[in-house]
Amino acid sequence: MRIVVATCQIDYAGRLTAHLPSAKRVLMLKADGSVLVHSDGGSYKPLNWMSPPCTVQEDLTVDGQMEWTVTSKTDDTLRIVITEVHHDSSHDLGIDPGLQKDGVEKHLQELLAEHPATLHDGLSLVRREYTTAIGPVDLMCRDSDGLHVAVEIKRRGEIDGVEQLTRYLELLNRDPLLTVKGPVRGIFAAQLIKPQARVLAEDRGITCALVDYNLLRGMDDPSERLF
Amino acid sequence: MRIVVATCQIDYAGRLTAHLPSAKRVLMLKADGSVLVHSDGGSYKPLNWMSPPCTVQEDLTVDGQMEWTVTSKTDDTLRIVITEVHHDSSHDLGIDPGLQKDGVEKHLQELLAEHPATLHDGLSLVRREYTTAIGPVDLMCRDSDGLHVAVEIKRRGEIDGVEQLTRYLELLNRDPLLTVKGPVRGIFAAQLIKPQARVLAEDRGITCALVDYNLLRGMDDPSERLF
């Protein structure tokens, strides 16, 4: 990792064209050749960047300015003209052990697969990621009467999630094997359900279920968790 | 902007929970208080971060390690325990003049609104952002026979864009005022059209039009442009 603080102006040409007027900025050159241009504000997104794989070529212009030309395989180019270098240092970071995540949709799905009855009394799991022609249903369950129940899980329940579940239900209810005892019902499960999504779901006869992640996690075997 | 290269371990708790084991990483502290944790790979996205507005509190643990606690208004927290500092420098960057972008969908739309005939011979503009109940049609045009033509513009033409135009056409073709002389046709215009999108569009009777951005820009009045 090389870190350069420099007064520079930048031109990017790729999917779009962009220009950065001359100013003092931070340039990060990662080991894989990727380049990030950061200012002192904004968010984690750089002003400009080049994703790997790419190559950096360092040149000197006729008037003695340093110029970097970053080129990707897809012909995107980032041209950085450096007027003044304020800082330049390199650091060997090694390979990062990586990030351990917890609490995303996949994890919610695992927990609900273990405890389907928290969604509706008497509910039991048939299959996780139940495959259909238009995509996998998060959880396929059966209630105490033997009726099938399709569960769509979201961290945040919005309208598109209800649409997704509606499409699944439409398809599933054409399957004679699943509808022997009656139609397949739907449960829309999320940690937070937006009012519009709730209205749409209930209008379509889909049950909404709020998921308490911390409660579920507490029910889970703590010895399996790292933290 | 403060840049620290340090051996550190990190815990994040917010919308999700995440943990980073001890390793050498680059920490960027921006003037607005935001913090970015970068490794030597990946893309422009940091391993972990905290978006502004947030505050950084610097402490010393009982065993003499440096510890940063970054807190946001929404109670997200990022805890960074630093074992060893390899580099630490601060730089006054000032306010960045900002990025000038060129070639995004909006700009394409402006250019095509000025030159609709490049999409199809004899085409003339009726209205940009033609409002319907399900959203605005990018360009509403009329051809040399007086038939209405709805144009959907994308930088990259993919299936969802075709779906969008299909929905518009379905609705527009129910309007007796627009269909006096015949049905409303569709043109799917993009700088690049993916094969699947092209197949779907043509199957639905939608014409595909590749847009040559540089050509259009050349037709445009150059005195209006900055570069």
Place this chain on the structure above:
DNA sequence: AGATGTATGTCGCCG
């Protein structure tokens, strides 16, 4: 402030 649509989105999974 909330809803909507775009993004040089990126990332990961699965075929």
Place this chain on the structure above:
DNA sequence: CGGCGACGTACATCT
């Protein structure tokens, strides 16, 4: 490698 969906999506724009 392409398609598809999730993301701590971020971000701008409009209501």
